[in-house]
Amino acid sequence: MEMPSVFATSQLAHIIEEAMIYQCVCPAQVAQHIFSLRELYRYQYACSSARTEDFGVHARIMESVQRTHAEMEQCLSDVLIAEGWDIATLCMPEGLRQLRDDLLAE
Template identity: 40%
Template sequence: MNLDNKFTALQLAIINNEAALYTCACPVHISMQITNLRKLFDYQKTCMELPPENDVQMQVHQRIADVTKQAHQLMEQCLEDILDLEGWDMNKLEMPAGIRTRIKKIDAT
């Protein structure tokens, strides 16, 4: 069992970096959830590769993996929808100029 990824880890990092430059945290929050779901799914796969102590243990890991896979698909679709709604350049993964607002640096002087 594997996850079907719409976005690679590199693409998620690019989206995070682009959004971090500007006051646009929503794509970053969704991207972080996708990354966490991938980690949870991989953990469950590792657990399922070990000899189970009992049938219930295997069922628990399988259930978590199944639901994680569903949540991952929903969150990836959500991220794709958000980027589309905001008008991101999907080839370069750049935020459109019209919604860019640079984060102002605090002057310590």
């Protein structure tokens, strides 16, 4: 069972790659945490499906993960917009690339 998602796994991977290449780690960190939340959700779902006596533990964790996941996806969207990323291609803006190049040239 998958959670509702704004960003596809491939898009998150692209954001991480783009951010790491140009040393703009904040979007990559948020994307990585979204990956982790998805993995936690999948684990809890599988565990709850395999065990009949979970005392509501897995359901509670999954509920919290879903809320956190939605918030982190909104956060990532807000960060990308604030930094001027191209939302259609998920490419970092030229200004951030130039900033990185300028810092490396010093």
